Amino acid sequence: MPEGGKRRRLTRGEMLVIAAPYAWIALFFLAPFALIVKISLSHPAQTRPPYEPVFDGAGLAGFFEKLSQLGLDAYRGLAEDTLYLDSYLSSLTIAGGATLICLLIAYPFALAIARAPRRLRPVLIGFAVAPFWTSFLIRVYAWITLLKDEGIINHALMALGVIDAPLPMFATSGAVVVGIVYSYLPFMLLPLYAAIERQDASLREAAADLGATPFQVFLHVTLPLSRRGIVAGALLVFIPSVGEFVIPDLLGGSDTLMIGRTLWNDFFANRDWPAASAAAVALLALLLVPILLYERAQLREGAR
């Protein structure tokens, strides 16, 4: 691995290659984070842009003076306002529940694709992942047609006589979970498929030869061997779900709180940039552990 050993200097030619992408990420990726942190510490104001800078134009002496009046208001707001706390908890519950359901749906699906005839596997996995590339917004929108009171599912159930009145499915947290499961299923499917597909079939045969029932083979051989796929898939679904905005906004009710949506409202509706920035910092802090876990899993995977 090139990762190990001593880090070397770049040659001049290499610097020419790396200069443009490096400058780009410094300007459009690292600087934004610095600014989010900075503005989360400033005070909201009725100006344009709507915040009072804390550090701008101050000399070093001014810096220390300003440091003493650093605005932690936005964070204090985060801690005191139950809206934020509720958004966090509800984001975690919704994302966690959706991740679990995603796993339950994706596992048999991935298993079936991985055990299909070898020739068919790339085609099947290709078609299973293809919807991911179609518009996210449109895929979420498609569920409105299905879930609404006067939508297709309620209409079908009433026509069949299963229910008398429409089930309230649209504009609920349940609808948000369905939307997340549907949108992020490919993220769960791919690592699961990769983990199951590369398993050595002779291990299963050996277990069967020793008298294990098919279910025992699954429980003691297939499932443990796909553990890494499960972890990777769960993180890949959970991480983007927590900060999701479009799904709770379109499928959720007005009482469906999620951090991404709260941040959006702080920014667009309340024009409170410091609060939105503080929410962003807190969201990242919340995601730091799962993101690091994922990076570690990837590194281990790469080392194999």
Add this chain to the structure above:
Amino acid sequence: MSGARLLRLAALLLGFGFLYGPIVILATMSFNASRLVTVWGGFSTKWYAALLHDEQMLRAAQISLSAAALSALIATLNGLLAALALARFGGFRSRTLFAGSIYAPLVMPEVVLGLGLLLVFVAFGVERGFLTLVLAHASFTMCFATVMIHAALKGCDRTLEEAAMDLGATPVRAFALVTLPLIAPSVVSAYLLAFIISLDDLVIASFTTGPGATTLPMRIYSQVRLGVSPEVNAISTLLLGLVAVALGLSALLTRGRAKGGGAG
């Protein structure tokens, strides 16, 4: 047929039904003459015709397409250079920071990226509009382009390039004449990918664009918030078709490469 095989077949059918059902229903509804989703009023293309007269929608589509074309170009060029650095430069100083910043947007919430980019534009006093939209999209699609080109470069036989240099080619010439043609299909795929992602983005565009440059997803979003409408079904179906064509093209290109480079 054995029980296990039957179960697997059922899992496949249910899985694909779940994935494609909503999309197929949406596309079908776009040809429904009736405004109600539960009533089939006969086949009609009138919602598509209505689209042609929706000036705002057409303008938004035009903005989205040009922003996607431009930003994908920047993202692919940047991604090519970044992938080259990651695949060829080994363990250089600050590699962790570089690689981390390149790949982080893959797992970063879009609301955070959008907010951060907006703050940069405000800090530099750049008026928000088409330009900031393109810059923002080029930034967050760059990671996808890098991943794709990096994978192709890793699978590329480096000895060919070394042979060219032994025969007197400069490194740049050797790369351009030997490696670039080999990875060209992946570079094109990376461009298409960045294009599709840019075309689809709602959140980052909402933060970073200005009043003069409303994108198609923003337009669709504001209509969807008012309720399900057949015109949105029609434009959605058109977009689905566009992506299907792009995917097919990309699959053909990468398959051509797999055949051509079969020995590698």
